[in-house]
Amino acid sequence: MSPRLKRTGFIALFSLPTFLFFCFFTLYPILKGVQYSFYDWSGRSQKMDFIGFDNFKELLSDPIIWTAIGNDYFLVVGKVIGIMLLATFFALSVTRLKVKGKSIFRAIFFIPNVISVVVIGVLFRYIYNPNLGFINSFLSLFTENPVQIQWLGSEKLAMWSLLWPSIWAGIGFYMILLIAAILSIPAELYEAAELDGATQNQQFWKLSLPLIWEQIKVSALHITMTTLNGSFIIVWIMTEGGPDNSTQVMGSYLYQMGFRQFHMGYAAAIGVLILILSLITTMALQKLLHRNTIELA
């Protein structure tokens, strides 16, 4: 065998199994999902009717999907702001601000990230439980009458109640990323800043923040994408989209339409909508957060 053929053979031998596996179990389902969105199909029968864009038209006039989109973006905005502020503060605290016990704080803050979303969801369901949970009992310590707030049962509060565990569960991951970004800033830069008499405050705004901005941007994009693509799990576990569809997000609505009400075509259309919105949003955010990143030579 010629060396050239040998090389090509090796490339094929090592690439093809992965590629075929990927095509079969990732690429094919995605393309098929796009195709289903153009059909009227229950998923339980052979009967599939091509209906063009009808699913999408129906989607646009479905009030629940608009609530769902609104809730998705509520979670995106809430999580990006909440997580980035806290994670940046924590990352700075355990690096630049030199607090004692920094490795302990670091280790503890990451714990929620290793716990399954299901466990977090169930746990917070009971933390919020008006009778068993400790939130209402704790608040009752400061009031005359026992507090009876329906954290997940009231349409006004439910989304806020879902936001908190989502932030709680996400902080550690982004804190670790920001810590790495801060630690990669050469110490000499801070020494020089100190010599020039820059205060901690100035050091943060003029030095740390510009140099970790790239990481903040990447993190915000990552939060946006994972929220639009995956926030429905915590929603599904905690409220199943209720009360009265008020906490429905696109993913949970897709799940309900497809696997509870058997409108597979319609559910697939929601899937396509999620894809489109998540691509548009990440692109828009990339533009929005664009700021000349300072590259360290």
Add this chain to the structure above:
Amino acid sequence: MFSKQHPIPRVIIYFILLLWTAAVVYPLIWTGLSSLKNNQQFMLDKPWSLPNLPLLWTNYSYVWTKYGFGTFFKNSIIVTAASIVISIFLASTSAYILGRFTFKLNKPLYNLYLSSMMIPMILGLIPLFFLLNDLGLINSLTGLIIAYSANVLPFGIFILVSFFKTLPKELEEAAYMDGAGYTRTFFSVMLPLAKSGLVSVAIMNGLTVWNEYIMGTVFTNKAAMYTLPVGMAVMQTEMQYRTEWGPLFAGLFLSIIPILILYIIFQRQIAEGVVAGAIK
């Protein structure tokens, strides 16, 4: 108050850090304490009261045997271990090619894997269900293993390509000089060198698979095939109606403890895995 060196007083920094520590740790402690209570204590005592003696350890044996928690554990271990092995094998072979060989299709292939990470998994969920159904792999651990391996594959390729790129050329060339073929060079020289990258990927993928819920719940509907998150979700719905709160918290605590112990052991590697995934 606002000293020149520290715009935020130290006290406030420590206060916020300790507050967040409590916010993270207390729910876990609360779960542990609640898992040893009976319903009477849930109804009459404060949520933060300590469980009465004798402690109700039977809550644990109850979920373990009656609800088949042991089975969920076993399934989760099998599915996670197999998915790690398969995804590492498929990712490392392909990543080695993409990272160290130049050929026409290299870039398009890499971009294809990379862009698939941006696509919501839920879009492919319905077709994947029917595909597995046609293959007779619904309600089977094999089906779950395939779905999970495919799901975490692009991440592994992404990390390992950048890892293989950094390895020195000389070692590879030395192996060829010694007469080793491509395949042997990969398995006996390059793969061992990529060990820390492989460990990072294995841990991150392991965490993803161990905690995955949505595919698990769609692809299985028999208790004998449930993984831990799926079993936990099903269990909590039933327990809620039967008001079996003590066992419910025991189930939650049982789900948390093993992963917490592993986290304490592999803390450094997990942090490295997180960082490796973000640096492009």
